Amino acid sequence: xxxxxxxxxxxxxxxxxxxxxxxxxxxxxxxxxxxxxxxxxxxxxxxxxxxxxxxxxxxxxxxxxxxxxxxxxxxxxxxxxxxxxxxxxxxxxxxxxxxxxxxxxxxxxxxxxxxxxxxxxxxxxxxxxxxxxxxxxxxxxxxxxxxxxxxxxxxxxxxxxxxxxxxxxxxxxxxxxxxxxxxxxxxxxxxxxxxxxxxxxxxxxxxxxxxxxxxxxxxxxxxxxxxxxxxxxxxxxxxxxxxxxxxxxxxxxxxxxxxxxxxxxxxxxxxxxxxxxxxxxxxxxxxxxxxxxxxxxxxxxxxxxxxxxxxxxxxxxxxxxxx
Amino acid sequence: xxxxxxxxxxxxxxxxxxxxxxxxxxxxxxxxxxxxxxxxxxxxxxxxxxxxxxxxxxxxxxxxxxxxxxxxxxxxxxxxxxxxxxxxxxxxxxxxxxxxxxxxxxxxxxxxxxxxxxxxxxxxxxxxxxxxxxxxxxxxxxxxxxxxxxxxxxxxxxxxxxxxxxxxxxxxxxxxxxxxxxxxxxxxxxxxxxxxxxxxxxxxxxxxxxxxxxxxxxxxxxxxxxxxxxxxxxxxxxxxxxxxxxxxxxxxxxxxxxxxxxxxxxxxxxxxxxxxxxxxxxxxxxxxxxxxxxxxxxxxxxxxxxxxxxxxxxxxxxxxxxxxxxxxxxxxxxxxxxxxxxxxxxxxxxxxxxxxxxxxxxxxxxxxxxxxxxxxxxxxxxxxxxxxxxxxxxxxxxxxxxxxxxxxxxxxxxxxxxxxxxxxxxxxxxxxxxxxxxxxxxxxxxxxxxxxxxxxxxxxxxxxxxxxxxxxxxxxxxxxxxxxxxxxxxxxxxxxxxxxxxxxxxxxxxxxxxxxxxxxxxxxxxxxxxxxxx
Numbered sequence: 001x002x003x004x005x006x007x008x009x010x011x012x013x014x015x016x017x018x019x020x021x022x023x024x025x026x027x028x029x030x031x032x033x034x035x036x037x038x039x040x041x042x043x044x045x046x047x048x049x050x051x052x053x054x055x056x057x058x059x060x061x062x063x064x065x066x067x068x069x070x071x072x073x074x075x076x077x078x079x080x081x082x083x084x085x086x087x088x089x090x091x092x093x094x095x096x097x098x099x100x101x102x103x104x105x106x107x108x109x110x111x112x113x114x115x116x117x118x119x120x121x122x123x124x125x126x127x128x129x130x131x132x133x134x135x136x137x138x139x140x141x142x143x144x145x146x147x148x149x150x151x152x153x154x155x156x157x158x159x160x161x162x163x164x165x166x167x168x169x170x171x172x173x174x175x176x177x178x179x180x181x182x183x184x185x186x187x188x189x190x191x192x193x194x195x196x197x198x199x200x201x202x203x204x205x206x207x208x209x210x211x212x213x214x215x216x217x218x219x220x221x222x223x224x225x226x227x228x229x230x231x232x233x234x235x236x237x238x239x240x241x242x243x244x245x246x247x248x249x250x251x252x253x254x255x256x257x258x259x260x261x262x263x264x265x266x267x268x269x270x271x272x273x274x275x276x277x278x279x280x281x282x283x284x285x286x287x288x289x290x291x292x293x294x295x296x297x298x299x300x301x302x303x304x305x306x307x308x309x310x311x312x313x314x315x316x317x318x319x320x321x322x323x
Numbered sequence: 324x325x326x327x328x329x330x331x332x333x334x335x336x337x338x339x340x341x342x343x344x345x346x347x348x349x350x351x352x353x354x355x356x357x358x359x360x361x362x363x364x365x366x367x368x369x370x371x372x373x374x375x376x377x378x379x380x381x382x383x384x385x386x387x388x389x390x391x392x393x394x395x396x397x398x399x400x401x402x403x404x405x406x407x408x409x410x411x412x413x414x415x416x417x418x419x420x421x422x423x424x425x426x427x428x429x430x431x432x433x434x435x436x437x438x439x440x441x442x443x444x445x446x447x448x449x450x451x452x453x454x455x456x457x458x459x460x461x462x463x464x465x466x467x468x469x470x471x472x473x474x475x476x477x478x479x480x481x482x483x484x485x486x487x488x489x490x491x492x493x494x495x496x497x498x499x500x501x502x503x504x505x506x507x508x509x510x511x512x513x514x515x516x517x518x519x520x521x522x523x524x525x526x527x528x529x530x531x532x533x534x535x536x537x538x539x540x541x542x543x544x545x546x547x548x549x550x551x552x553x554x555x556x557x558x559x560x561x562x563x564x565x566x567x568x569x570x571x572x573x574x575x576x577x578x579x580x581x582x583x584x585x586x587x588x589x590x591x592x593x594x595x596x597x598x599x600x601x602x603x604x605x606x607x608x609x610x611x612x613x614x615x616x617x618x619x620x621x622x623x624x625x626x627x628x629x630x631x632x633x634x635x636x637x638x639x640x641x642x643x644x645x646x647x648x649x650x651x652x653x654x655x656x657x658x659x660x661x662x663x664x665x666x667x668x669x670x671x672x673x674x675x676x677x678x679x680x681x682x683x684x685x686x687x688x689x690x691x692x693x694x695x696x697x698x699x700x701x702x703x704x705x706x707x708x709x710x711x712x713x714x715x716x717x718x719x720x721x722x723x724x725x726x727x728x729x730x731x732x733x734x735x736x737x738x739x740x741x742x743x744x745x746x747x748x749x750x751x752x753x754x755x756x757x758x759x760x761x762x763x764x765x766x767x768x769x770x771x772x773x774x775x776x777x778x779x780x781x782x783x784x785x786x787x788x789x790x791x792x793x794x795x796x797x798x799x800x801x802x803x804x805x806x807x808x809x810x811x812x813x814x815x816x817x818x819x820x821x822x823x824x825x826x827x828x829x830x831x832x833x834x835x836x837x838x839x840x841x842x843x844x845x846x847x848x849x850x851x852x853x854x855x856x857x
Binding site: 175179180181184185187188191192194195196198199200201258259 | 417418421429433434435436437438442446447449451457458459461500
């Protein structure tokens with residue numbers, strides 16, 4: 001709720017300040033430039049809802065992107081196949097992290113920190129430099145044919161396939177979290193793991209599943225990033241996991257788990273993107289101001305959580321304490 | 324796992340109906356269980372019929388929860404067998420027991436706080452669509468929850484978030500969830516311990532409602548009145564053995580208490596004016612009048628004079644520990660008056676109590692008392708340091724002298740004052756805890772079960788120390804479930820039952836029998852709890 005207010009507020013502020021801000025082009029770019037971040041943030045939402053954390057997101061994205069570029073350009077593999085391989089690798093990598101966390105009761109922070117280094121190293125091991133992709137399947141079929149083109153007044157608007165990938169991912173995640181037993185288990189475990197176990201929920205399976213989903217989303221974000229950049233760079237996406245976590249928190253998901261939604265995450269991603277756009281419009285501000293704004297926003301939302309919790313507790317202790 | 328179409332538990336054939344006798348739903352015969360050298364259960368028999376509410380009673384360590392866990396698959400019994408609706412089965416988990424129709428609701432309610440009532444009732448077994456990748460059918464979830472709540476005969480909004488419901492409602496939701504798997508037997512483990520009177524009445528209404536539907540209910544509780552208010556029969560365990568199972572109408576209170584503590588309660592009536600004032604009045608250190616806190620304590624009055632040892636006696640769950648916690652400011656009372664040294668006070672925190680010269684050694688020394696990794700010296704210095712604040716630090720020399728003094732005084736057996744407390748025996752850990760509070764030189768020392776879990780020699784050692792402290796002028800509030808100790812060490816005893824102080828015994832009238840008598844005899848002041856039927 002608060003997230004939506006902030007999003008509208010930021011947009012209104014931009015529209016008020018800059019004459020060309022409130023345009024379809026800005027909205028389009030917002031989605032196009034943040035598609036990969038959004039997809040990664042979906043995975044982060046699952047993990048955080050379950051009460052965990054995944055720091056390996058950016059590295060897995062870079063690994064997936066480098067792997068695709070290398071397989072296509074240096075080994076002559078078809079891009080579709082290469083992408084499938086990368087997705088499977090991400091899924092497996094995430095599941096492995098989840099299995100370590102669950103199996104040995106290791107702290108997710110440390111296991112995924114190890115994963116961060118491991119995947120980054122693996123990306124450089126695949127190829128130490130950025131590889132441009134010139135395969136026609138990527139340049140034409142995916143980025144050209146599969147994009148939506150329509151006339152908007154005098155201009156032609158193009159919406160690339162990564163945006164549809166983003167929306168599809170969010171849609172699937174929304175259904176999974178709201179309407180499947182797996183999704184409900186994710187919430188239950190994040191809320192009270194002990195009780196969830198005693199209520200007979202498959203805690204272990206769900207926890208491993210959550211990290212597998214995060215790994216898969218990271219790889220999918222890597223695919224989106226490859227399409228966006230038309231290259232695979234092992235040094236890319238450094239620290240992107242932190243942007244993803246920030247988007248999730250700004251989106252209203254509790255870092256302790258159990259409360260939140262993937263819809264909030266989408267709004268969170270858009271807020272991050274809007275702030276970047278605003279600062280680009282301003283022109284004379286360095287891009288570091290984006291970071292400061294994001295930091296302030298994260299703090300603001302943490303404060304909001306506390307305040308809302310306090311209110312809820314007071315309400316619960318009030319008139320209906322007796323049921 | 325698809326539990327949607329859970330098969331009806333095998334109910335027919337095995338136990339024939341008719342002849343006016345309801346079928347036995349859950350039976351244990353000759354069940355034994357050992358934990359290392361401790362025999363937790365010794366050849367216990369148990370049988371619960373349909374439409375019966377059975378109270379299961381016993382003091383600490385009697386084996387109540389072990390019996391329940393053996394019947395619900397948490398433990399595998401070493402010997403004996405458990406029969407579910409007439410069929411013997413070895414059950415390996417609570418889930419399997421549930422499939423056989425036996426559900427348990429524990430004292431601490433296990434629900435997901437941020438989910439709705441309906442979601443909690445159906446969580447993990449939501450009805451799903453066959454298509455669309457098994458999406459949950461929310462309307463059916465709601466219907467299922469409505470049905471489950473309707474079965475209890477309670478009116479709770481299924482769309483409400485569980486965290487915003489009272490503990491009593493959460494308990495009902497947990498029961499609704501337990502019954503949602505075609506339960507025939509419901510085990511309620513101390514369901515009333517955090518409920519107030521109205522809520523208890525409501526729960527009892529639900530229990531009677533379920534009984535009328537032919538369910539068998541096992542009701543574990545420490546509250547005597549509640550047993551008489553709702554149950555049909557009672558099973559008493561003591562030290563892991565079965566004392567007896569009797570229809571409740573045939574057990575007078577006195578006999579029931581006698582069965583629990585293992586002693587006959589004679590009809591001992593003190594002479595009419597035994598509480599004549601004896602000796603010159605001493606300074607009053609503490610006086611509590613009608614101390615109360617919702618869900619913890621209903622009304623406790625007591626006074627402690629300088630240089631006397633006052634005992635708090637009562638069965639488990641009668642409010643002994645709760646009284647100590649309120650007097651120590653560890654929980655805030657919401658009723659009654661508290662006077663310390665003649666002045667009205669409100670204790671907002673243990674710090675405030677310490678400032679008034681009150682000290683408490685808690686019941687659970689592992690979790691609330693000693694810090695096992697710190698040394699004897701550091702543990703003893705802890706409370707003194709806390710009292711002084713951060714600025715006036717205790718020098719190493721000072722704390723060493725302090726520790727050495729109390730190690731000698733209390734005869735703490737340790738290789739050195741730098742030994743981590745975790746390496747000491749239970750009795751010596753208890754003494755370290757005692758030393759910590761003695762070091763703050765309190766006016767009133769409250770000891771909650773100071774002799775639990777320590778050997779006999781260490782026990783009498785502790786009791787001797789307590790008496791020495793009293794002779795030095797310290798006032799002591801002594802809490803113990805061992806009546807023998809209470810009688811031995813105290814000059815006056817306040818008897819608690821069902822969270823109220825009901826009697827005060829002193830001088831010649833003070834004896835174990837008199838305490839038991841007081842517990843058994845007292846009738847509640849304002850009607851039976853759980854009177855209002857649903």
